[in-house]
Amino acid sequence: MTTQTFEAHRPLLTGVAYRVLGDRSEAEDVVQDTWLRWDTVDHTAVDDPRAYLVTTASRLALDRARSARARRESYVGEWLPEPAAPEADAEQRAETADSVGFALLVVLQTLSPLERAVFVLREAFAFPFAEVAEIVGRSEATTRQLARRARDHVREQSPRFTPDRAEHRRITDRFLTASLEGDLDGLTELLTEDAVFVADSGGRTKAPLHALHGPDKVARFLTAIGGRADRFLESAGLPADTPFGLDPTDSGGTPAVVMHAAGRALMLVTLEIEDGRVRRILMVSNPDKLTRVPVPE
Incomplete structure (x- = not known):
């Protein structure tokens, strides 16, 4: 029964930890550490297993988020969250109607770890303020202030009008075609005036180490590399003539494009529309963050 109770809550624990950390592997480590504590606790003294497990996982994730913030100061280039695999999202959506869109994960990482934990517990999983306050070790009044500040920040950083999935896919296809065909004018027209391109390569593949801002700069870069897959393949450790594919996929409920070759994902691109x-282009090419991204057979 002890194991069954824990497994029944595993998707919830993983969903909370992943949203707080933006790293699926670290989230799984948090869940494993939560299990170790659950396995040794006196269960007769636990009145509410769900509350105990969520509190434990949240605090462990919060501790890791604080230490990760310092580690990222030495990260090579821009840091983006690890994309979620569609299979993981299905489990997480079983616990909450709110999917974990990649763009939202990016915005959450700009919050302080404490604000992020409060936002995730309150906004994504609808925990009562009193319970959130107990989990994060703050008064309820302070927790409400943290939640309001986090909500305001997320609202400011999020697009005002987002498309439905079908429109998102159509615009993504237009973006991809213009980039590959070197259509500078067409791509520039597709970008907003405050367009930004952010690439996370971890210094492992060819990509700008800093964000590119403005439609002209972004479009020129994308059209310049659109026809040079050989360079990207080489930077990924593959021969320049390796056959590759570009296919639609999904990241946290958001349409995306995956570049793949030799049976592995080399790059994942999502657009914020x-x-x-297109307002923001997010590209992950750090191979350590793409191991869970499925590729077509």
């Missing part, structure tokens, strides 16, 4: 135009 506002009013029918």
Whole structure:
């Protein structure tokens, strides 16, 4: 029964930890550490197993988030969350109607670890303020302030009008076609005036180490590399003539494009779209963050 109780809550624990950390592997480590504590606790003294497990996992994730913040100061280039595999999202959606869109994960990482934990517990999983306050070790009044500050920040950083999945996919396809065909004018028209391109390569593959801002700079870079897959393949440790594919996929409920070769994902691109135009391009090419991204057979 002890194991069954824990397994029944595993998707919830993973969902909380992943949203707080933005790293699936670290989230799984948190869940494993939670299990070790659950396995040794006196269960007769636990009135509410769900509350105990979520509290333990949240505090462990919060501790890791604080230490990760310092580690990322030495990270090579921009840091983006690890994309979620569609299979993981299905489990997480069983616990909450709110999917873990990749763009939202990026915004959450700009919050302080404490604000992030409060936002995740309150907004994504609808825990009562009193329970959130107990989990994070703050007063309920302080927790409400943290939640309000986090909500305001997320609202400011999120697009005002987001497309449905079908429109998102159409715009993604147009973006990809313009990039590959070197259509500079077409790509520039598709970008907003404050467009930004962010690439997370971890210094492992060819990508800008800093974000590119503005439609002209972004479009010129994308069209320049659009026809040079050989360079990217080489930077990924593959021969320049390796056959590759570009296919639609999904990351946290958001349409995305995966570049793959030799049976593994080499790059995942997601677009943040506002009013029918691309506001932000997020590219993950750090191979350590792509191991869970499925590729077509």
